[in-house]
Amino acid sequence: MNIQVDLTESNNVLEGFIRGEIDAHTAPVLREKLETYQSHQGLKAELDLSDVNYMDSTGLGVFVAFYKSVNANGGHVKLKGLSARLKRLFDITGLGDIMDIESAGKGGN
Amino acid sequence: MRPFDYVEMRVPAKSQYVGVARLTISGLASRIGFSFDDIEDLKIASSEAVTNAVQHAYAEGEEGEVVIGCALYEDKIEIMVADHGQSFNFEETKAKVGPYHDQEEGAFLREGGLGLYLIETLMDEVKVHHQEGVTIFMTKHVEGEQVEKDVETVSS
Numbered sequence: 001m002n003i004q005v006d007l008t009e010s011n012n013v014l015e016g017f018i019r020g021e022i023d024a025h026t027a028p029v030l031r032e033k034l035e036t037y038q039s040h041q042g043l044k045a046e047l048d049l050s051d052v053n054y055m056d057s058t059g060l061g062v063f064v065a066f067y068k069s070v071n072a073n074g075g076h077v078k079l080k081g082l083s084a085r086l087k088r089l090f091d092i093t094g095l096g097d098i099m100d101i102e103s104a105g106k107g108g109n
Numbered sequence: 110m111r112p113f114d115y116v117e118m119r120v121p122a123k124s125q126y127v128g129v130a131r132l133t134i135s136g137l138a139s140r141i142g143f144s145f146d147d148i149e150d151l152k153i154a155s156s157e158a159v160t161n162a163v164q165h166a167y168a169e170g171e172e173g174e175v176v177i178g179c180a181l182y183e184d185k186i187e188i189m190v191a192d193h194g195q196s197f198n199f200e201e202t203k204a205k206v207g208p209y210h211d212q213e214e215g216a217f218l219r220e221g222g223l224g225l226y227l228i229e230t231l232m233d234e235v236k237v238h239h240q241e242g243v244t245i246f247m248t249k250h251v252e253g254e255q256v257e258k259d260v261e262t263v264s265s
Contacts, residue, residue: 023131024160025124054131056156057223085149092230093223 002026005033013044019051022059030059034066043075050081050104060093067099078102113180113187120159122166122173122192130177131156137179138186142251150231151249155188157224158245162192165243185233185250193242 003026004019014037022030037043045066052059067077080102082090087103090096116137120126134155138148159175166173173192180187229235234248 021128023124023156024127024163054152056153056160057227058160060223085146089153089227093226 003029005030007033007037009037009040012040012042014040014046016045016047017051018047018049021054022052022062023054023056024058027058027062031062031065034062038066038069039073040075041073043070043073045070045075045077047077047079048081049079049086050083052083052086055086055089057093060089060095063099064095076100080104113182116179116181118177118179119174120177122163122171122175124160124163126175127156127159127163130159130175134177134179134186134188137181138249141181141183141186143186143249144252147249147252151186151188154228154231154247154249155190157228158188158190158247161224161245162190162243165192185248187246187248189244189246191242191244193244 002020003022004017006017008015016034018030020026037045047063049055063077063079070077078100079090082101082103084103087096087101090099090101116133118130118133120130131152135148135152138151143151155177159177162175166175176189176191176193178189178191180189225235225237228245228247232247232249236246238244238246
């Protein structure tokens with residue numbers, strides 16, 4: 001029940017790898033790390049969630065806050081590598097239509 | 110003999126116990142024969158309810174406990190999460206918990222935000238009871254036993 005967040009930024013491009021579980025306990029760690037970058041002007045962020053094996057609304061809240069802030073500063077957030085489970089979570093909350101999300105599975109459902 | 114097995118957990122109202130509750134419920138659900146997807150749904154719904162209770166206790170500045178009661182039937186699980194730390198008589202509390210009214214619970218829904226929305230979406234039945242704190246009562250049925258048997262023929 002832990003989280004690992006690796007973020008590297010160069011030339012205003014943020015690459016992130018997030019591994020583990022995102023819940024009420026670990027979400028603050030993720031939030032804090034993302035907050036370091038969210039007000040950079042025109043930030044291009046790509047977060048890889050392929051090794052996130054659990055997430056709930058606390059995780060959604062962190063990504064929504066990051067997305068809003070980056071967007072407000074003329075940047076873009078892309079989430080990639082989402083498992084079908086994770087993608088579903090974004091879809092049933094309607095966030096899948098708003099945010100730039102690329103799931104892991106290619107082809108089929 | 111009552112028609113269900115009852116398991117009760119009492120954890121400190123701290124976020125590090127949300128995962129513990131989630132994993133325990135996952136273990137209980139797999140005993141009843143829920144599918145992988147249903148167990149994942151149960152993990153999220155129970156985490157949301159326990160998170161809600163933990164945050165409520167935190168907001169009140171209390172060092173409380175969260176009580177999680179699980180009734181395991183042959184074909185369903187009933188989970189009750191209370192943020193007031195009192196152990197409950199499951200049947201009695203269940204009888205007191207009213208149906209969920211959108212209007213009445215409007216304030217709670219806003220407060221709980223996405224969490225309660227997810228609980229409602231992922232569980233079959235949800236009730237909320239306000240008295241000496243908040244109690245969330247939720248049910249999920251085991252479905253598609255046929256699907257279970259045919260699971261090998263379904264490609265993922």
